[in-house]
Amino acid sequence: MKTKFILTSLTLAAAVAFTGCGKKGDGNAEGSAKATSIQNIGSDTMVNLAQAWAEAYHKVDPTVSVEVSGGGSGIGVAALINGTAEIANSSRALEPEEIEKAKAKHGHDPKEYLVGYDALAIYVHPSNPITEISVEELSEIYREGGKIDKWSQVGATLPGGDEIIRVSRQNNSGTYHYFRETVVGKKADFKLGSRDMNGSKDVVELVSRTPNAIGYSGLGYRTDKVKVLKVSKKKGDKGVEPSIPTTWDKTYPISRPMFMYTPGQPPAHVQKYLDWLLTADGQKIVEESGYVPLPKK
């Protein structure tokens, strides 16, 4: 008897769950019976921004639900090629091979939308006396075969020891790819032994706790527990502070555009979302999240 009771109740519960699952998005407070969803996958650098956009857009158009996932620009591009995402966020431009693969799968070239800029900031611990650094020196620090691995070689004396603790990102990250392209050298590789963090926030967290550390991450992830270095292109040049104006006029050497890609011409509701991102409301969110909005025309 007891078995029967338990089995029946379990089956009933399962049945209820399944019928409930059938009603997709029903019972919404807004009353619409069908909420369309947009899959937005990709860059970790952009994920907080994408989430802020998704949250704000839900108030603009409640029938559309934007689903945001991170994982890294590489994941976004892979999803674009596989066809599992409507919009892929990428903090780097697509490589030619990736465009080829997407074209082969979907029949047309992916469409690119520039949605903002991100200044890549170099972070050190507040106790570190150094205030500026050059791209050349960064390359020597991070590149496989690079010669700089002690703080004294860049002219800084730290109380806790001389070793430079490099903090980097994992290789699915667009930030990683961009840094490699711009600083390390496109065909070169990173020096092994850096702490490869999972997300943009992790890098800043680790640097804030490690006196000898240096790390790179989006400017939007700065906190008051870390110090941002001025960066110059060549050793000896005057360093430039990362900010909105210096990104626009390209005096800050390591800033990059942020892209959203769709596999070909997007359907109407996706196009509407992308258009909204480029309006003043959308761009205001970019600035509030710590990124660099598109220059006003």
Place this chain on the structure above:
Amino acid sequence: MFVETPFVRKKHRREILAKCVFGAMALAMVIPLVLIIGYLVFKAAPLLSWDFLTSNPTNGMRKGGIWSALLGTIYLVVISLCISAPIGVLAAVYLNEYARENWFTRIVNLAVVNLAGVPSIVHALFGLGAFVLFAGMGRSILAASLTLAIMTMPVIIASTREALASVPVSFREACWNVGASRWQTIKAVVLPNSISGILTGVILQVSRTAGETAPIMFTGAVFYRNIAEGNLFAYGIKDQCMALSMHLYTVTTQVTNAPDALPYAIAVVLLGTVLLVNATAIVFRVYLRSRKKW
């Protein structure tokens, strides 16, 4: 008169010393548990409230609650258990009651034991390749639940087999002696008497399903999704969902300038749910064991 020689006293001292040493080792297990839970609850205290559980995350997931993640976890757990529990229990019944002792059964046993030990990331690989890509389900609650179901099934099979094996053979023999068929025996005698063990095994898997992150990361969990608050049926089976374990991971590693207490609060809710379910299983098991008639 028994007089304690120094030798006997030394033996007693050694025995007490041994008891203390081993007791200390056992205590070394208990203390971290208490410390960890205490610390988590302490740090999470400012944020815990009923509102936290029932409202959605807002403001870049820095404020508000965790409703969408909580609901997602509940969906994943319920659906995956509805798939794995019946199949697992029946498979265990087959292996224990019907299968003959031959090479085929040995291979099956081997395979089940092995599957129970597979790292969760390999399950994620399988789920991604088989359900999301090959079967074309795309990233969805269905694919994630199936992946979780396959992850928990071997353990359910193993624990059910133990429960079935604990029913004395004499019970079965008695039934057969009065002419019952195999299935009648199982239905009337074996299953009812082992139900406590079976249910305990199933309930314990709830905590494992709720806590796993890697299998759902690639098969159906998202960083953010907006759903209506307070609505129990907000997710459809082909949707993606947020999940508590994934939410904890993303808030810890991605969301900047979140209040300190937020990841702790999510951890406490996750841990609390898991521990509550486990405690229920333990109480249930003790109750049912006390009702055992042999």
Place this chain on the structure above:
Amino acid sequence: MPVIEIEKPLAPAPTPAAIVAPKARRSQRSGAAVFGEKCIEALIRLCGISAIIFVFAIFFFVFREGAPIVSKLDLGKFLFTTTWYPTSLGVPRYGVGALIVGTFSVTVLAMAIAVPFGLGAAIFVSEFCSKKTKEALKITIELLAAIPSVVWGFIGLTVMNVVIQKVFNVQVGLNVLNAALLLALMSVPIMVSIGEDALKAVPDSYREAGIALGCTRWQLIWRVLVPAAKNGLLAAVLLGVGRAVGETMAVLMATGHSVNIPHSIFDSVRTLTATIAAELGETAEGSDHYRVLFLIGILLFTITFIVNLTADLIVKGIRKK
């Protein structure tokens, strides 16, 4: 002198499946009932087979995805070099040597911590406890086992990180020690429960003999019970090892995720599982990187297979005694 009959030892009780139930006489049951029963039996067989299918599906699938790359790779270089550059635009190099060392170092340190405590706790629970303390301890240990791995990772990343930095005065608290502590806490419950089973399986006659000879409990344990139960205890340790090797989320968050060979327990490392978790999503289906990750999956599978198989064989060996 009368011949004393030596009783043959009773044969072990046959498993239920080995006893063939007598067929119910058809005349006593309706056709529908028999048909219904056959259906249910078919369903049960189907479920049994489906479990088998799923199990083999995982083997099959992972091997299928990872195998094509074996012909392209030099396996020696794959396993033993430490240069892991799968996304290099220059020369992609797939050397998992450092990753294997990472997994190995974390597991070994975790076992070094967990085995004494786990086995000690198992001995305490089975030999020294009163019934009530035993129940309480078992419940505590089960609760410890229930903590999800992402919560452990979170604790490692936020709490242990800072503790290790302060206590040992090192720069970075995300290292081998951090991950090993977490893994030890995660695998102790398995060791305690299986170790306790092993100690319980030692026949009481051993204990009685020991006490009759005047042993203290400590002598009894150390000289009689542990050697008698050593197979089961070994199995417990092996299962703990299997758990530690296969752990993903906690090590992803707590090791510092750095490709290098550690020179001390305060160095950051990267494990095989964390590598797959971190890089899987970005690979395009069918690319070289994708297949290499599946190959790492096969490697992990093989390691846990060997460990679990050994443990299972040892446990079966005890049950037969």
